[in-house]
Amino acid sequence: MAGGLRGAAGNSYRDLVLGATHGAARSSGKERWPGVFVHESAYIDAPVELGAGTKIWHFCHILPRTRIGRDCVLGQNVMVGPDVTIGDRCKIQNNVSVYAGVTLEDGVFCGPSCVFTNVSNPRAEVERKDEFRPTRVQRGATIGANATILCGTTLGAYCLIGAGAVVTGDVAAHSLMIGVPARRVGWVSHEGERLGADLVCPRSGRRYVLAAPDRLTALDR
Numbered sequence: 001m002a003g004g005l006r007g008a009a010g011n012s013y014r015d016l017v018l019g020a021t022h023g024a025a026r027s028s029g030k031e032r033w034p035g036v037f038v039h040e041s042a043y044i045d046a047p048v049e050l051g052a053g054t055k056i057w058h059f060c061h062i063l064p065r066t067r068i069g070r071d072c073v074l075g076q077n078v079m080v081g082p083d084v085t086i087g088d089r090c091k092i093q094n095n096v097s098v099y100a101g102v103t104l105e106d107g108v109f110c111g112p113s114c115v116f117t118n119v120s121n122p123r124a125e126v127e128r129k130d131e132f133r134p135t136r137v138q139r140g141a142t143i144g145a146n147a148t149i150l151c152g153t154t155l156g157a158y159c160l161i162g163a164g165a166v167v168t169g170d171v172a173a174h175s176l177m178i179g180v181p182a183r184r185v186g187w188v189s190h191e192g193e194r195l196g197a198d199l200v201c202p203r204s205g206r207r208y209v210l211a212a213p214d215r216l217t218a219l220d221r
């Protein structure tokens with residue numbers, strides 16, 4: 001708990017005012033999740049699973065039945081859930097909402113203020129909670145700042161979505177996508193390096209091959 005005014009039960013003044021002590025994490029998270037850091041300004045509903053080594057920073061809100069793996073970092077003002085699963089080693093930058101229907105596999109990077117959606121044709125006056133369309137972000141994928149991912153899509157492993165892109169369909173693994181609507185303009189390696197005509201990663205030396213016009217695979221593991 002941070003310092004400041006406290007009530008008789010040891011609650012901070014802010015807890016008492018907001019009535020937020022039930023089920024919400026208001027501390028480092030050590031008591032509920034060993035090895036997890038939860039900033040005191042974050043709200044963690046119950047039940048929620050958080051893996052060791054994960055850090056949850058200012059003003060985040062984690063909704064019920066969310067599972068977040070190990071060694072993840074959630075920046076300021078990130079909302080996750082309900083019923084969302086996030087893998088290990090993901091980095092979610094400031095101002096991202098990971099809504100119900102979205103799944104992030106291991107090692108996914110979500111750039112600042114990128115946007116997920118879960119309904120294609122929302123109306124304020126029509127209930128569509130049973131019509132969420134899933135979005136799957138596969139291992140190692142990167143979503144650039146301010147990009148928008150329309151629901152019902154799968155972002156293939158290690159793809160890289162450029163800043164500001166609008167993704168409207170499935171993305172093949174290792175694709176480099178930019179624009180509105182997003183189009184593939186090249187291929188990137190596991191390390192996020194753009195591949196030249198030789199399809200060799202300039203950073204790791206790993207070699208790739210086009211197994212099909214839409215399918216890049218690594219020759220070296």
Ligand SMILES: CC(C)(COP(=O)(O)OP(=O)(O)OC[C@H]1O[C@@H](n2cnc3c(N)ncnc32)[C@H](O)[C@@H]1OP(=O)(O)O)[C@@H](O)C(=O)NCCC(=O)NCCS
Binds near residue numbers: 111160
């Ligand atoms: C898409 C991206 C990976 C391309 O990087 P790059 O290969 O170094 O590209 P370059 O800067 O050489 O630009 C190549 C061309 O693409 C254009 N371009 C680059 N990024 C673009 C984007 N996001 N959307 C549209 N066009 C883009 C450039 O204007 C340039 O166009 P030109 O050839 O007509 O001049 C990068 O620009 C990007 O968007 N990265 C995401 C960064 C991010 O969001 N980080 C979040 C954490 S801070």
